[in-house]
Amino acid sequence: MNVSEPIRSTTDPIEMLLKTILNAVTDYKSFRFGKIFFEKKGEPDQRIVVEITPRKNGKAVCSVCGRKCPTYDTAREPRRFEFVSLWAIPVYFSYRMRRVTCPEHGVIVEDIPWGDGKCTQTIEQRHFLANWARRLSWSEVAECFGTTFNKVYRAVKWIVDWGLKHRDLDGVESLGGIAEKILRQVRCRLGRRE
Numbered sequence: 001m002n003v004s005e006p007i008r009s010t011t012d013p014i015e016m017l018l019k020t021i022l023n024a025v026t027d028y029k030s031f032r033f034g035k036i037f038f039e040k041k042g043e044p045d046q047r048i049v050v051e052i053t054p055r056k057n058g059k060a061v062c063s064v065c066g067r068k069c070p071t072y073d074t075a076r077e078p079r080r081f082e083f084v085s086l087w088a089i090p091v092y093f094s095y096r097m098r099r100v101t102c103p104e105h106g107v108i109v110e111d112i113p114w115g116d117g118k119c120t121q122t123i124e125q126r127h128f129l130a131n132w133a134r135r136l137s138w139s140e141v142a143e144c145f146g147t148t149f150n151k152v153y154r155a156v157k158w159i160v161d162w163g164l165k166h167r168d169l170d171g172v173e174s175l176g177g178i179a180e181k182i183l184r185q186v187r188c189r190l191g192r193r194e
């Protein structure tokens with residue numbers, strides 16, 4: 001049975017609460033959260049799916065140079081990105097990626113603030129898992145937060161790779177320090193778009 005069940009209606013207080021929480025923990029200025037629904041509700045692999053759409057005046061951004069560009073086209077099928085789980089229920093963002101026409105880079109996939117378009121894990125989830133992986137074993141992290149060992153591994157690897165690439169930066173020694181720096185980088189990226 002594959003049940004896709006809206007959490008209720010668009011004005012449902014539970015859906016509104018989830019949107020309020022998501023808006024409080026993210027900062028996707030050019031995008032908005034749309035419909036939120038359960039998939040396979042009550043089954044062992046149930047999940048919450050959150051649709052994301054661009055804001056009406058939110059212009060797409062080139063993923064190489066960060067320039068705002070006209071939209072070339074929009075994917076028919078949405079892509080899924082795993083966000084931080086809620087009460088051990090996996091949460092997925094669902095978004096139809098756009099391609100832009102950049103004067104410098106041609107037709108190219110847009111930049112999205114929650115990921116890089118290639119990885120199915122959001123930046124937030126990678127930070128979350130990598131931080132918990134400092135305290136628990138990777139398999140415990142996977143079990144506690146409704147994800148897989150491989151995703152915990154990839155999250156840690158992503159942070160460590162980033163740290164190695166930037167080890168010439170002052171004071172980058174610990175995983176914590178690296179995570180702090182990535183967070184700052186992400187915030188800067190978001191700020192530059194405005």
Ligand SMILES: [Zn+2]
Binds near residue numbers: 103104
């Ligand atoms: Zn560009």
